[in-house]
Amino acid sequence: MNAESRARLNQTPEWTALAAHREQLGEVRLCDLFAADPARGTAYTLQVGDLHIDYSKHLVTAETLTLLRDLAAATDVFGLRDAMFRGEKINTTEDRAVLHTALRAPRDAVIMVDGENVVPAVHAVLDKMSAFSERIRSGEWTGHTGKRIKNIVNIGIGGSDLGPAMAYEALRSFTDRDLTVRFVSNVDGADLHEAVRDLDAAETLFIIASKTFTTIETITNATSARDWLLTELKAGQDAVAQHFVALSTNAEKVSEFGIDTANMFEFWDWVGGRYSYDSAIGLSLMIAIGPDRFREMLDGFHLVDKHFRAAPPESNVPLLMGLLGVWYGNFHDAQSHAVLPYSHYLSKFTAYLQQLDMESNGKYVDRDGREVDWQTGPVVWGTPGTNGQHAYYQLIHQGTKLIPADFIGFAEPVADLAPGLVAQHDLLMANFFAQTQALAFGKTPDEVRAEGVAEELVPHKTFKGNHPTTTILAKELTPSVLGQLIALYEHKVFVQGAVWNIDSFDQWGVELGKVLAKRVEPALTEGAEVPDLDGSTTALVAKYRDLRGR
Ligand SMILES: O=P(O)(O)OC[C@H]1O[C@](O)(CO)[C@@H](O)[C@@H]1O
Numbered sequence: 001m002n003a004e005s006r007a008r009l010n011q012t013p014e015w016t017a018l019a020a021h022r023e024q025l026g027e028v029r030l031c032d033l034f035a036a037d038p039a040r041g042t043a044y045t046l047q048v049g050d051l052h053i054d055y056s057k058h059l060v061t062a063e064t065l066t067l068l069r070d071l072a073a074a075t076d077v078f079g080l081r082d083a084m085f086r087g088e089k090i091n092t093t094e095d096r097a098v099l100h101t102a103l104r105a106p107r108d109a110v111i112m113v114d115g116e117n118v119v120p121a122v123h124a125v126l127d128k129m130s131a132f133s134e135r136i137r138s139g140e141w142t143g144h145t146g147k148r149i150k151n152i153v154n155i156g157i158g159g160s161d162l163g164p165a166m167a168y169e170a171l172r173s174f175t176d177r178d179l180t181v182r183f184v185s186n187v188d189g190a191d192l193h194e195a196v197r198d199l200d201a202a203e204t205l206f207i208i209a210s211k212t213f214t215t216i217e218t219i220t221n222a223t224s225a226r227d228w229l230l231t232e233l234k235a236g237q238d239a240v241a242q243h244f245v246a247l248s249t250n251a252e253k254v255s256e257f258g259i260d261t262a263n264m265f266e267f268w269d270w271v272g273g274r275y276s277y278d279s280a281i282g283l284s285l286m287i288a289i290g291p292d293r294f295r296e297m298l299d300g301f302h303l304v305d306k307h308f309r310a311a312p313p314e315s316n317v318p319l320l321m322g323l324l325g326v327w328y329g330n331f332h333d334a335q336s337h338a339v340l341p342y343s344h345y346l347s348k349f350t351a352y353l354q355q356l357d358m359e360s361n362g363k364y365v366d367r368d369g370r371e372v373d374w375q376t377g378p379v380v381w382g383t384p385g386t387n388g389q390h391a392y393y394q395l396i397h398q399g400t401k402l403i404p405a406d407f408i409g410f411a412e413p414v415a416d417l418a419p420g421l422v423a424q425h426d427l428l429m430a431n432f433f434a435q436t437q438a439l440a441f442g443k444t445p446d447e448v449r450a451e452g453v454a455e456e457l458v459p460h461k462t463f464k465g466n467h468p469t470t471t472i473l474a475k476e477l478t479p480s481v482l483g484q485l486i487a488l489y490e491h492k493v494f495v496q497g498a499v500w501n502i503d504s505f506d507q508w509g510v511e512l513g514k515v516l517a518k519r520v521e522p523a524l525t526e527g528a529e530v531p532d533l534d535g536s537t538t539a540l541v542a543k544y545r546d547l548r549g550r
Pocket residue numbers: 157158159160209210211212213214215218273274359507510
């Protein structure tokens with residue numbers, strides 16, 4: 001459909017119907033919805049793979065859901081989904097296919113891009129990664145001095161860092177505990193300094209992860225890491241080959257840096273950075289958990305891909321999660337979305353989702369090049385649940401903002417906890433369930449009074465409730481379950497981008513800052529004149545130089 005024939009989203013009958021429905025529902029109360037339908041707690045649930053999804057605590061009725069699905073149909077979400085899976089170039093501003101789903105497709109799948117089946121190449125790289133991982137894990141691959149590799153340092157940023165770093169934490173109990181795995185992303189030299197200061201260079205492998213191999217932070221850190229290694233080993237350039245490998249789409253730049261392209265693990269321009277940790281970008285993770293676990297994770301991704309592709313709208317979980325976000329963002333003025341995992345292992349999960357969601361859907365221009373007049377991607381935030389309870393939950397419970405939230409929890413703790421620590425799991429999960437209950441149903445003034453609270457404190461101790469949450473519950477956090485969770489969020493983001501008619505797969509908004517940093521740097525170091533620098537930045541640069549004694 002071209003720009004002229006495509007109606008503006010907020011002028012479609014489906015949008016108007018939702019706006020009217022929102023008006024008519026008014027201040028719908030969750031307690032009333034549950035009172036009217038005692039089976040709601042089981043009826044408003046879905047299952048995908050190992051994930052149980054409870055969406056009963058949402059400010060929706062059956063009619064709301066129908067109207068939201070009508071909007072999805074009107075915006076052809078499933079048409080765009082099919083085009084994505086077929087390998088069409090739906091990333092129009094970069095003229096690229098969007099095929100992270102091919103990264104987890106089975107060996108015998110056929111997915112064509114520009115007349116070529118990409119699946120054999122995906123599996124060839126996976127096989128190469130597996131062989132390399134096994135050589136590291138077994139000690140067969142040694143460093144320049146002949147010592148076994150015991151430390152892995154991944155250097156990358158954005159999608160070349162957040163995914164593997166998040167997944168390494170998430171699957172820590174499945175990792176080889178004899179390996180030290182660290183992630184360096186910040187161009188602040190302190191990051192690399194802290195990562196290597198207690199490492200033996202002779203036992204350290206650097207994985208330079210960069211899709212473009214031009215990202216200034218990564219190349220700067222990689223260059224410093226190379227200097228550190230050669231100084232520590234008192235070795236020449238030939239030591240690099242045993243201690244540096246690259247993950248990239250850019251063989252030329254990898255070779256320019258001095259890494260043998262035989263030690264490069266390839267991926268392709270149809271894998272977006274924030275959708276890439278199940279590609280070669282996951283090498284550090286694969287070394288840590290082993291190729292078999294990595295493939296289990298890919299199977300988890302694939303399971304949800306199949307669900308997204310085949311499940312009807314009524315039971316399609318990514319569709320539902322995406323549409324609920326549309327409901328709050330566009331019809332309740334919610335500005336943010338909290339993701340609150342009740343698992344210490346998911347400590348980096350929300351940070352990972354921030355890039356996935358906000359870099360994908362933080363756009364004010366639609367696919368037709370016109371400014372949108374509707375809200376697009378929310379601010380995504382959150383940290384592991386119990387810690388958040390003692391920090392910002394106050395605002396979720398009694399603040400003035402509507403903050404829809406996802407609660408993610410597991411029935412069983414993973415792996416090797418001592419019995420006493422296993423017992424703590426019920427307390428963790430009691431908090432998990434209690435919080436969504438408190439958020440939904442609150443506490444009335446009468447309930448507060450019945451506890452004998454002094455009248456002047458009653459308003460302070462009242463909880464209005466009615467805060468919507470989705471509960472995602474699984475038996476345990478395995479590699480497969482992690483893959484399922486990530487694919488779920490990838491497709492949720494896709495659904496929202498499709499409804500809002502934005503290109504979820506480019507990221508032009510990060511470019512300007514990069515260009516300006518390059519222009520400003522000579523002013524800091526050499527005091528160079530920067531033409532057209534604004535008054536504030538000029539004064540700040542002068543202050544900086546003064547503080548540095550320049
Ligand atoms: O892998 P690269 O090319 O170094 O890029 C790193 C990150 O930079 C970005 O392009 C944004 O700055 C992300 O999309 C990407 O994940």
